[in-house]
Amino acid sequence: MSQARADDYAQFAVARAGHLYRSACLLTAGDTHLAEDLVQETLGRLYVRWARVSRAENPAGYAQTVLTRTFLAHQRRRSSTERATDVLPEHAAEGGPGDVPLRLTLLQALAGLPAKDRAVVVLRYWEDRSVEETADALNSSSAAVRTRCTRALGRLRALLGEDLGEYATS
Template sequence: MGQAPRDRQPSGYAQTVLVNSFISMRRKKSSGEQPSERVDNAESAVSPTTADADVDLRMVLIDALRSLPRVDRAVLVLRFWEDRSVEDTAGILKLNANTVRSRSFRALSRLRELLGANYADFMHH
């Protein structure tokens, strides 16, 4: 009685389904996988230096995102981090699709300015 029917909260329902599916898949995989002493493809292993560089770049990007206005940051995160369409992003943020496009363009330009020399590092990862 306290919860709304599924059709009134489709995003919450979808999120619950995704989480439950993820947990279910993890259980299935964990029962069949066995640890190994060596990695079959040593070239695919991430070196500590590469991992540190990725973390550093990620932190620089997060700091740059924090400096953007809230709406611009939300647009970029939804569009590119969560890989949502312009229409989905517009619906979530209650904006016009053209507004999402223009904010994306301006926010990406601002990020390029903020990142400066670090921008080239992001393009190669």
């Protein structure tokens, strides 16, 4: 890879890494360690194909698609369900930014969704992608995305209840 192309990739990676990490955190329902691994693997895959990716119409969208597909591939692996049990959960710092109870509740609800449902919700509502873009990212049809989205939102409503206001004040 030429130095100019390597510099171009480095600029892209620095600019997009934070956004990819936030998306990965949502996909993994708050598992920050797995999110870091997914972002690292995504950036590695982009580096290998940077000559083609940099010519794409939307490299950022391409990166999100690679992240989503990497997450789904990870979920299909049998070892992806292993969890450490001897580690105490981390506690949020007092007075931190945002509404911590609401965020934790939403992450817990996302964790209750199957991986593909979680991916659809993150792509459609966090990434603000269209149904067609989401379908392309998931190698699925638009109708399947709409159906999965409706079911996922129904599951989230069942888990969270109709009124999220009670979580915001907890």
